[in-house]
Amino acid sequence: MNRxxxxxxxxxxxxxxxxxxxxxxxDLPSTIDRSQRSLKPWEYWPLGTDMNGRPLIxxxxxxxxxxxxxxxxxxxxxxxxxxxxxxxxxxxxxTIQTMVQFIGEIVGALPRMVVILVVxxxxxxxxxxxxxxxVVWAILCAPGAIDEAGAVAARLGGTRFVEALKAxxxxxxxxxxxxxxxxxLRPVLVRQGAEAxxxxxxxxxxxxxxxxxxxQSSFTHSDNLRSxxxxxxxxxxxxxxxxxxxxxxxxxxxxxxxxxxxxxxxxKAAEAR
Amino acid sequence: MSQLIELRDLWIATHQxxxxxxxxxxxxxxxxxxxxxxxxxxxxxxARAMMSVLDVAPGLRGGHLRYPTIDSKKDWxxxxxxxxxxxxxxxxxxTRHLRGHFITYSPQSASSALNPGRTIGRQMELAIAxxxxxxxxxxxxxxxxxxxxxxxxxxxxxxxxxxxGGMCQRAAxxxxxxxxxxxxxxxxxxxxxxxxxxxxxxxxxxxxxxQNGAGLVLISHxxxxxxxxxxxxxxxxxxxxxxx
Numbered sequence: 077m078n079r080x081x082x083x084x085x086x087x088x089x090x091x092x093x094x095x096x097x098x099x100x101x102x103d104l105p106s107t108i109d110r111s112q113r114s115l116k117p118w119e120y121w122p123l124g125t126d127m128n129g130r131p132l133i134x135x136x137x138x139x140x141x142x143x144x145x146x147x148x149x150x151x152x153x154x155x156x157x158x159x160x161x162x163x164x165x166x167x168x169x170x171t172i173q174t175m176v177q178f179i180g181e182i183v184g185a186l187p188r189m190v191v192i193l194v195v196x197x198x199x200x201x202x203x204x205x206x207x208x209x210x211v212v213w214a215i216l217c218a219p220g221a222i223d224e225a226g227a228v229a230a231r232l233g234g235t236r237f238v239e240a241l242k243a244x245x246x247x248x249x250x251x252x253x254x255x256x257x258x259x260x261l262r263p264v265l266v267r268q269g270a271e272a273x274x275x276x277x278x279x280x281x282x283x284x285x286x287x288x289x290x291x292q293s294s295f296t297h298s299d300n301l302r303s304x305x306x307x308x309x310x311x312x313x314x315x316x317x318x319x320x321x322x323x324x325x326x327x328x329x330x331x332x333x334x335x336x337x338x339x340x341x342x343x344k345a346a347e348a349r
Numbered sequence: 350m351s352q353l354i355e356l357r358d359l360w361i362a363t364h365q366x367x368x369x370x371x372x373x374x375x376x377x378x379x380x381x382x383x384x385x386x387x388x389x390x391x392x393x394x395x396a397r398a399m400m401s402v403l404d405v406a407p408g409l410r411g412g413h414l415r416y417p418t419i420d421s422k423k424d425w426x427x428x429x430x431x432x433x434x435x436x437x438x439x440x441x442x443x444t445r446h447l448r449g450h451f452i453t454y455s456p457q458s459a460s461s462a463l464n465p466g467r468t469i470g471r472q473m474e475l476a477i478a479x480x481x482x483x484x485x486x487x488x489x490x491x492x493x494x495x496x497x498x499x500x501x502x503x504x505x506x507x508x509x510x511x512x513x514g515g516m517c518q519r520a521a522x523x524x525x526x527x528x529x530x531x532x533x534x535x536x537x538x539x540x541x542x543x544x545x546x547x548x549x550x551x552x553x554x555x556x557x558x559x560q561n562g563a564g565l566v567l568i569s570h571x572x573x574x575x576x577x578x579x580x581x582x583x584x585x586x587x588x589x590x591x592x593x
Contacts, residue, residue, distance in 0.1 A: 168404075232465065233458070240456040242402050242441065243534075245449030245479065259466030 080345060087341035090334055097140035104300050105138075106130050116323055123327050126310060132327050139281075139304035139331065142297045146210035147276035147335075153214035154221050155269035161222025162261045163252055165229035166238050176222065184219035191216060196283060196295040206296040209283070210276045217275075221268045228264050229256065266346030274339035281305045281332065304331050351417045352377055353532045353564045354399050360411035361394060361403065368394055368405065372412075374583050376532060381555055381565045383575040386585035392568045393457070395585065396534050399566065400452050401425060401444035403437040418531065419451065450479045455525040455535045455554075459517035462524065463509035469495075469520050470505035476527035491527075497557055498523045515546045519553070526557055533558050534566040539574065547571075551578065 112120065112129035123132035164173055195212050233240070241251045257265070280296045284305035287294045297303060311325025352375050359372040369391035376382050376399070384392045394405070403409060409432075414425045425444060429436040448454070453476075456462045464472060473491045477483060484490040492502050498519040509517055518538060525533050535554055539547035551567075555578050558565040569575055575582055 236456065236458070239397070239402065239404075240454065240462050243397075243400055243448055243452075243454035243456070244476075245445050245447070247442075247445060255464055255466075259464055262466070 080347070083341045083345035087338055087345050090338035090341060093334065094140050094144055094338065097137045098144035099141075101137035101141035101301075102134060105134055105302060114319070124323050126324065127314070132307065132324065135302040135304065135307050136327065136331055138301045139307075142206055142301060142303055143277045143280050143335075146206040147273045147280075149207070150210040150214040150217075150276040151269035151273035153211065154217045154272035155265040157214070157218035158221035158225035158265045158268050159257055159261060162225035162229040162265075163256065164222075165226040165234050166232070166252070166256055168235055180219035180222055183216060186216060188213070188216045192279065192283075199295070201293075204293070204295065204298065206276070206280050209279065209296065213276055213279060214272060217268070217272050221265075221272075224268065225261050225264050228261055232256070232260055263343075263346045267343040270339035270342040274335050277335040278332070281308065285309060304328055307331070351421075353416065353418055355413075355415040355417055356395075356399060357413040358411055359395060359398055359414075361391070361398065361405055361408055362410050363405060364407065367410075369398075369585065372583070372585065374399065375581075376564050376566060377581075378531065378564045379559060379562055380580040381558075381567055381578050382581045382583065383579035384566060384568045384583050384585065385570065385572065385575050385579075387570060387587060390585035390587045392570075392585055393536055395583075396454075396536060396566060396568055400448055400454060400534065401440045402448070403440070404434070405437075407431075407433045408437050416447065416451070419447065449476070450481075450528050451530060452532045452534060453525040453528055453530040455521050455533065455538055457536045457540050459509075459514070459521040462521035463517060465509050467508070468505065469500075469507055469509065469512070469523075472520075472524055473505075473527050476524045479528040494523050494527050495520075497526070497560075498553060515542060515550070518542060518546075518550050522550070522554055522557065526561060526563070529561060530563055532564045532566065534568070536568045537570070538567075539569070539571065547574075 109129035112125050113127050115125040115129075117124045120131065123136060125131055126135070161176070164176060192209055192213060196209060199208060237256075238251055241255055246255065281304050283295045284297070284303035285308060288303075288305050288309045293299055294303060305328075307324055307328030311322070311328050315322060315325055354374065354376040356372065356374040359374075360370045361368045362370075372391070372395055374382070374384075374395065384395055386392055397403060398409075398412070398414070401414065409426060409429050411430055412426050415421070415423065416425070425440065429440045432439075463469070470488075470491055473494065474487060477487060477490055477494075488505075491505055495501070495504055500516060500519050500523065504512065504516065504520065509520065512520060522535075522538070525535070533554075538550055538554055542550060551574055554567075555565065567575070567579065
């Protein structure tokens with residue numbers, strides 16, 4: 077097993093853990109049971125309880141459910157945009173290239189966080205979900221992904237590289253999808269996608285934290301679900317008040333660490349060798 | 350001796366001007382044919398036409414292309430002349446089986462010939478797989494061919510980015526000869542090399558191709574190189590822009 081296989085295994089394990097958490101999430105939080113309040117993980121397996129006696133695993137799983145699909149979709153979208161940018165650099169379609177560059181410059185100039193906040197505020201209550209924000213984030217990330225993948229394709233030789241492969245007798249599908257995308261753009265596409273995935277997870281936590289501290293409804297999920305931001309807020313609060321419940325903050329940070337680890341391992345696993 | 354390629358009256362144009370017109374080329378086995386001319390005279394385009402790789406609009410306006418050792422009667426351009434990009438795409442598909450096996454191509458810069466995401470060994474494997482009768486020991490064959498072009502065993506596991514410019518040129522040459530082609534087209538293989546290495550690479554190319562009994566089309570604008578090694582020379586002139 078070489079280092080690449082190790083990263084693939086690590087990324088797979090982290091990702092499956094996130095999906096398993098999301099899949100096992102209950103639709104509603106458990107009832108309050110103050111007799112079980114503030115239990116440590118070794119007292120209440122696996123993650124302990126909050127100050128109302130609810131298991132922290134519910135926070136972890138419901139947070140994962142909020143994040144999993146939208147962040148994965150954002151990653152796929154960014155990788156797709158990057159792939160299109162890279163492929164465009166290898167074909168001679170000057171009109172489309174100019175249009176993409178023009179749109180990319182406009183989208184790239186937008187302040188991302190402001191756009192996300194505006195979209196979050198404008199979304200009707202019944203549409204409240206992370207999905208539209210994840211899609212908007214992916215679109216905002218697209219110009220960067222297109223530029224980077226385009227630069228890699230240009231370093232390959234662009235149309236000259238394609239011509240050389242045609243001269244070797246390869247068909248169009250094999251040239252574009254295998255030789256260009258899989259063999260050469262893969263590291264940059266997977267890294268861009270993984271970064272977008274991680275950023276969307278952080279975005280959810282940041283927006284939920286904003287709502288939690290302002291005591292408002294979340295922008296990203298319905299009120300019957302808990303977010304990882306609840307863990308961070310509660311953990312920080314307890315720590316600030318000197319209550320011995322550091323494990324809550326630890327669980328919250330650990331979940332964010334899991335997302336970072338997934339993204340990093342995915343990026344490393346996709347490197348050429 | 351039967352020709353490998355018989356190209357007659359080649360005429361390729363864009364909407365604005367003729368790119369090449371009235372070109373005749375005959376390529377024979379075990380001979381070096383040089384396509385010579387200044388920049389913009391259509392050397393690479395003529396070579397691409399020989400391989401049936403054309404992507405100029407409207408493109409092929411006239412000409413006949415035969416591969417007599419494959420099919421002495423068939424004019425591959427017959428259904429393509431005047432048909433624009435769609436005809437050229439059709440030709441590309443029809444002749445795909447010939448490229449990488451009957452004809453191989455070594456492009457102007459080795460960086461375009463080599464896939465940076467794959468080791469030299471893997472690229473050699475793919476090239477050797479194009480032979481009708483693959484060798485029994487693939488790894489031995491790869492080492493043998495690399496040895497022929499002066500590269501050692503260590504290059505098998507190297508990515509192109511880990512090799513020097515001269516080594517990349519040699520690797521590109523190894524990949525071009527690996528399928529045991531009948532014809533190798535080398536597009537300015539000396540580009541980007543210093544004069545000493547340039548001479549060494551060209552001489553290596555000629556000797557390896559001759560050893561394998563293949564024909565060689567050498568595209569070059571170095572008259573001294575052409576005079577030294579070519580058995581036949583096709584000189585191209587830049588086409589003038591037509592006034593409207």
